[in-house]
Amino acid sequence: MRRELYPAERQMLEALSNACAPLYNNHEQSGRVWTRVVKESLAALGRGYGFRAFFSGEEGNAEWLWDMTWLDVADNWERFQGVYLACEVEWNAELSEHLHDFMKLVVAESKYRLFVCQVQDAKTWIDQRFQALMDASAEVTGKRFLVVGVPWTKPEGALPHAAWTT
Numbered sequence: 668m669r670r671e672l673y674p675a676e677r678q679m680l681e682a683l684s685n686a687c688a689p690l691y692n693n694h695e696q697s698g699r700v701w702t703r704v705v706k707e708s709l710a711a712l713g714r715g716y717g718f719r720a721f722f723s724g725e726e727g728n729a730e731w732l733w734d735m736t737w738l739d740v741a742d743n744w745e746r747f748q749g750v751y752l753a754c755e756v757e758w759n760a761e762l763s764e765h766l767h768d769f770m771k772l773v774v775a776e777s778k779y780r781l782f783v784c785q786v787q788d789a790k791t792w793i794d795q796r797f798q799a800l801m802d803a804s805a806e807v808t809g810k811r812f813l814v815v816g817v818p819w820t821k822p823e824g825a826l827p828h829a830a831w832t833t
Contacts (some may be wrong), residue, residue, distance in 0.1 A: 672830050674717075675723075677815045679781060682708045684825045691821035698758040703816070705756055705783055706735050713737035718751050718781055733771060753777040760785045765796065766803055771810065773804050779811055786816035786827060794817070797829040807833050
């Protein structure tokens with residue numbers, strides 16, 4: 668299992684960490700605000716790569732199968748080249764809710780699968796949750812996952828994360 672971040676994953680983590688920092692500073696509590704900021708930061712990054720970003724919450728845009736999707740479709744669907752990123756966002760910290768959304772990524776055919784989720788502050792809790800998600804993906808092979816946890820209080824440095832290939 669490869670656990671180091673690929674360059675694109677490092678950029679995703681950096682974009683999310685930078686986007687979330689002001690929300691911590693402002694003590695933002697609305698899940699809708701956190702979701703909008705996460706999606707907008709990822710959309711900007713995906714568009715910078717030349718992908719079309721599909722997600723709800725932006726005028727004239729909508730989700731496509733997952734909460735956030737980067738597609739290589741050029742200017743029309745006749746030129747569809749594939750899914751580059753499938754992303755799910757879940758703010759309910761219950762394991763059953765995390766697994767419900769994470770399993771959508773387990774079956775996704777995409778270069779990258781990103782799961783952004785609320786986590787408690789305790790490192791032990793985070794490690795156990797990330798391990799539960801790794802275990803949930805154990806039956807598939809050759810798929811890449813990045814999980815980014817958003818704790819209740821601002822972390823030092825980057826957001827907690829784990830990456831692996833099955």
